[in-house]
Amino acid sequence: MSMKHLLLVGLFALLAACSSNKTLDEALSESELYLMAQEDLDANNYGPAIEKLRALESRYPFGRFAQQAQLELIYAYFQNLEPEATKSSADRFIRLHPQHPNVDYAYYMRGMSSFNRDRGIFERFLPLDMTRRDPGAARDSFNEFAQLVSRYPDSRYAPDARRRMVYLRNLLAAYEIHVGHYYLKRGAAVAAANRGRYVVENFQQTPSVDDGLAIMVEAYRRLALTELADRSLLTLQTNYPEHASLDDGEFRHQVEPAESDDGWMGSMTTGMLDKLLTPPSQSGTTQAEREMRQQYNEAVTALPRDIRTPITEEPERSLWSRITFGLFD
Secondary structure: OOHHHHHHHHHHHHHHHHHOOOOOOOOOOHHHHHHHHHHHHHOOOHHHHHHHHHHHHHHOOOOOOHHHHHHHHHHHHHHOOOHHHHHHHHHHHHHHOOOOOOHHHHHHHHHHHHHOOOOOHHHHHOOOOHHHOOOHHHHHHHHHHHHHHHHOOOOOOHHHHHHHHHHHHHHHHHHHHHHHHHHHHOOOHHHHHHHHHHHHHHOOOOOOHHHHHHHHHHHHHHOOOHHHHHHHHHHHHHHOOOOOOEEOOEEOOOOOOOOOOOHHHHHHOHHHHHHHHOOOOOOOOOHHHHHHHHHHHHHHHOOOHHHOOHHHHOOOOOHHHHHOOOOOO
16 A cells, blocks of 8 residues: 555545544444445455444354454455554454364465564665564564465465565574674674574575675684684585685675664665665675565565465556655656
């Protein structure tokens, strides 16, 4: 949902709240409520749809539309950018209807709610590096998608969940690499070595393994642990001879680019404009980030159209669109 749409929805909601306190007619039948909710969903009016679906569920808890309304309530919350409500609704449906033929959808949407939890308004419009964000939501999403794939391997949502799990695993590995570099900058060599080893041992087959080995080499050298440093370097030279830290086979530690030191005002003004006016540099990112971005884009392209979410179908936005937050698109 673009900023323009968000502003329009907010304006309509405010006008509706100020104009009257109209409530749903108590005499509405179950089918009438359901049809009205469907009309709102078709028109992307997710707030009113949520109101009608909740009324249907509370008034007719054992009706023929009750379970379907609960499923569509999950979807409405998700589209209304309410991740916590999405997750709680999905959890409730799984608890109440564990044998329902569409319970895999609830598992999938629970994972999607965590997947998008840290992708708010600004994250969708500004080129922020998600590998530097707190990984809590990514871990939750990975575990929830893993439950879906484990319980329902043949679900129509399982292929998408597996692709997202690959992306999330790469993201978590890249986050550990950022932390390892941070520890090296602060002189905490032991902590840096532990982070590098954690990536190598727990994130095999991700693009960050070579960076983890490089961190281990540098950290062990600083700790004067020559044998461990040489062993890590040999592994790096053997398996990743093209790594940026290797210059004709010799190790040259690559310092991760430092974040802006302009302060909070710079990051909110000039720093923000710099990000908007300058496209992200491919040469300024790590190999892990480049491969992860390419892998994710390929996964999104391969998704069946009927299960894509609006978030995965964002078109390339122009410079003017980014500067104006999409208000004049």
